[in-house]
Amino acid sequence: MFYNLPILQFFQVANNQFSGTIPISVTNESLLQTLDFAGNHFVGQVPSLGKLTKLRLLSVCSNNLGGFPSKDLKFLKPLTNCTNLYRLVICGNNFGGQLPNYVGNLSTQLSVLHFGYNQIYGKFPAELGNLVNLTLLDMQHCRFDGNIPATFGQFQKIGILELSENKLSGEIPAFIGNLSQLYFLNLADNMFEGSIPSSIGNCQKLQHVNFSMNNLSGTIPSEIFSISSLTTLLDLSQNSFSGNLSDEVGNLENLDVLKLSENNLVGNIPTSIAKCLSLEFLYLQGNSFSGTIPSSMVSLKGLRELDISRNHFSGSIPEGLQNISLEYLNISFNMLDGQVPTGGVFRNVSEFAIIGNNKLCGGVSELHLPPCPSEAKKPKRHHNFRFIAVIVCVCAFFFLLSLFLTIYWMRKRSRKMSDDSPTIDQLAKVSYQSLHNGTNGFSEENLIGCGSFGSVYKGTHALEGSVVVVAIKVLKLQTKGAEKSFVAECNALRNVRHRNLVKILTCCSGTDYKGQEFKALVFEFMTNGSLESWLHPPSTGIPNHTLNLEQRLNIINDVASAFHYLHYECDPTIIHCDLKPSNVLLDDFMVAHVADFGLARLVGKNIGESSMQTSSIGLKGTFGYAPPEYGMGYQVCMEGDMYSFGILILEMLTGKRPMDEMFKDGYNLHNYVQVSISSNVLQIVDPRILSKGNQLHPSVENCLISLFRVGLACSVELPSERMAMVDVMRELNRIKSCFLSAELMEEAD
Structure with a gap:
């Protein structure tokens, strides 16, 4: 296949339909830096590549290589000569046998080691920890067993640690908390025991954590809820966690998916969960939660799927759940009662389940639930009482009419002031003097931007007992439309709350030192x-x-x-x-x-x-x-x-x-x-x-x-x-x- 190609440096045939064995002639191309056979139908063994000392990338992923365990991984030993090797990817084959100790002698430059989806078994060799520059270690869906070696604590640069779908046991090591660059951690579908180490709270770059399908127990440490970087997934399902769900769960404001199903959790769902405004998927089924479904959950406007089935919830279904963007809802097998809403997700019986709640009533006709009992008829009021009520209403009408006319004329006299007040009154105020001092007199050195309707300054502002850096938008009121822009921005931002919207802290509406009208908005500084x-x-x-x-x-x-x-x-x-x-x-x-x-x-x-x-x-x-x-x-x-x-x-x-x-x-x-x-x-x-x-x-x-x-x-x-x-x-x-x-x-x- 390779004939007289002395200067060949890159050979990539990935994602084709090649078959047969990897040609032995490839071992003669001494200048090769990239060798990529991924995504084909190659069989047999990987030839000895020890002569390719300039090799930086070797990928044979997604083929049919291996199948003879006593020889499958022998090609790794010659690779220890390849001192420039940066990525080694052999996932998705039939490689078997135990991982040899000399894997720890591979290049110290090695950044990516991907052996997942093979038949490799046995314990991780402690020598694997010698590869201190790894940023990715993926050994998922193999047959590894035993503990995670203590030498893994040397992976100070690792960002992705993927060890799911093996037979690993013992406790999750506390040194996990020392892997400060870790942002993807998956230990799911193993046999880990004990509790989650509290040191995991030190991993403040974690975005994805999956400990599901293990034998973990104890309470869920509150430290895991302090990881503000969690955005993609926190999956603790199918374990044996017990105790209450901590109020600190509300700190996960940026999380998309939370799975706590199939555990032994008890108590109420904390109302603080309403702070998790980014949640799209929440799974709590198969626990022993009790109490009512917190009405605060209706604040989760972006929630798409909610499963709280097989718990001990009682009381009624919060009516507000029909007003959020739920696409799937399962509240089966609880002790809920009262009327089933008829809007939103409750309109489509294929998208929600309520069986096992015998005291529910109403809802859409397809549910075939009994109608809810009518309100008891109110006793008739005495004729004299009705007469008195009419007189009171008439008097109240004339009083309100006169009050309305008074307010109307007052507003007509100061229309400009009334245009601003509905919005401004709902925001905390700050004085012109405070903004002037915080920007060093709105100096040029603090000017960070200019727009059609105003200029933006970097400044400081006292907030809740501390001084914070802020961005101050000063309106150019002489510009046509600037004042309407001020009102528009206040109206738009006064009631919104989302992690991807700029937060307005306060505003100023008054006069400056020259007696001229002054308006400004104060935002958090980016x-x-x-x-x-x-x-x-x-x-x-x-x-x-x-x-x-x-x-x-x-x-x-x-x-x-x-x-x-x-x-x-x-x-x-x-x-x-x-x-x-x-x-x-x-x-x-x-x-x-x-x-x-x-x-x-x-x-x-x-x-x-x-x-x-x-x-x-x-x-x-x-x-x-x-x-x-x-x-x-x-x-x-x-x-x-x-x-x-x-x-x-x-x-x-x-x-x-x-x-x-x-x-x-x-x-x-x-x-x-x-x-x-x-x-x-x-x-x-x-x-x-x-x-x-x-x-x-x-x-x-x-x-x-x-x-x-x-x-x-x-x-x-x-x-x-x-x-x-x-x-x-x-x-x-x-x-x-x-x-x-x-x-x-x-x-x-």
Whole structure:
């Protein structure tokens, strides 16, 4: 197969239909750095590759190699000569036998070791801990047994530890808490015993934790609920945990999936769970929880699936559950009583289960439940009492009428003041003097941005006994529309609460030292600035001020989550009207927060019922990001925000602004991507994403193409054809899962 190729450095035939054995002639190509046979039908053994001393990547994943245990892993010993080896991936084959001790003599540069989905058995050799530069160790779905060696505590750089679906036993070692870079931990489907070590609370980068299907017991340590970075999954199901669920569960404000099912947990569900606003999937079935279903759970507006079946809940079903975005609900086999709601998820009997609750009544007809008893008839009032009631009502009517007329005339005299008060009165106030002092007199050195209606300063503000850094937006009241922008932003932000929206702390409405009117809004300060500064850094910026593909995907997810909340979970619905990179701010952890609601509109659920629809604030949005229909006088709508969101995705993936000088005469960013996505996608990708050359792992490239397609589907010209945010969220979750899997296999040159 290899004939006189003395300068061959990269050989990749992944994801084809090749069969037979791996050719022995490959061992003669001494300059080879990458050897990738993944995703084919090769059989037999891996030849000795010890002569390939420059080899950095070897992948034979997803073939039919192995099957002769006494020889299967012998190829590892010659690989100890390959001192540049960086990735070793042999997953998804038939390799058997025990893992030899000399695996610990592999290259000290080794970063990725992926042996999962094989027939390898026995104990982990302690020497494996010598590979101190590992960032990924994946041994899932093999037949390993015994304890996790103490030498694993030397993996100070490891980010992904995947040991699920083996026969590992003993206790989860306390040194887990020393693996400070860990963000993905999966020990599911083993035979671990004892309790979860409290030291896990030290792993403050963990996003995904799965301890399910073990023999763990004791109480769930509150330290695990202190890991604020948990976003993807916390799965403790199918163990023997006991005791109450700690109130600290409310600290998991960013978590998507929480699984505590099939344990021995007791007591009430803490009301603090209402703080977990990002929860989409909550599984508590098969425990001994009691009390009522907390009504605070209706605050979980993004909850899609809830299973609390096979517990001891009593009382009625919270009526508010019909008003959130539940797609599946199981409350079977409890002791619930009272009326079953008829809205939301309760309308479709195929999406919820209530059997085993014999005292329920009402609900939709398909449930065939008995009707609820009528209210007892109220006794008739005495005739004289009714006469007195009529007189009281008439007097009250005239009193209220006179009061209304008085208020009307007062408001007419000070209309300007009344326009602001409904919003401002609900926010804590701060004085002009305090803001002046906190910004050093609104000095130029504290100026961090300017917009159409105001300037933003970095400053300090006393909050709850401590001084915090804040962003202060000072309105340019001489600019037409600035005051309406102030009211719009206050109205939009006063009642919203979401981790991906900027938080308003206070406001100022008064006069400055010159006696001139002064208005300002105070927000939490975002350390990493705007998305604009990362996508298009100034020439004098920091050289490494850039975003990789994973960070861009996370930011897209964050922005989508914010707009799902604004469009579907707020009442009234909020239309942002001005989504663009400069209005997306990044905090310490690079979590995105949507900002600047100066053009926002509050609309009723039927979109036509708007308290602000008739008061235009100039152009609805920014040129290039605003949908074309706004320029023709159309009313604002959710589809307009979706267009801006689609353009934002395309800009993040291409690195090109929609106002780039190359886009003119009808040629725009949408068209630019559309003509290249199928055949030439890597030519339009922001080069900073391709940090390892002009190649991506095929699975990663497929994720990238899927992201481009979401951007295109959102930014089509006709509003009725744009992708809805509900569908976007579903697609982004799929892409995120695929990307996480693909990342394990991505070439790391």
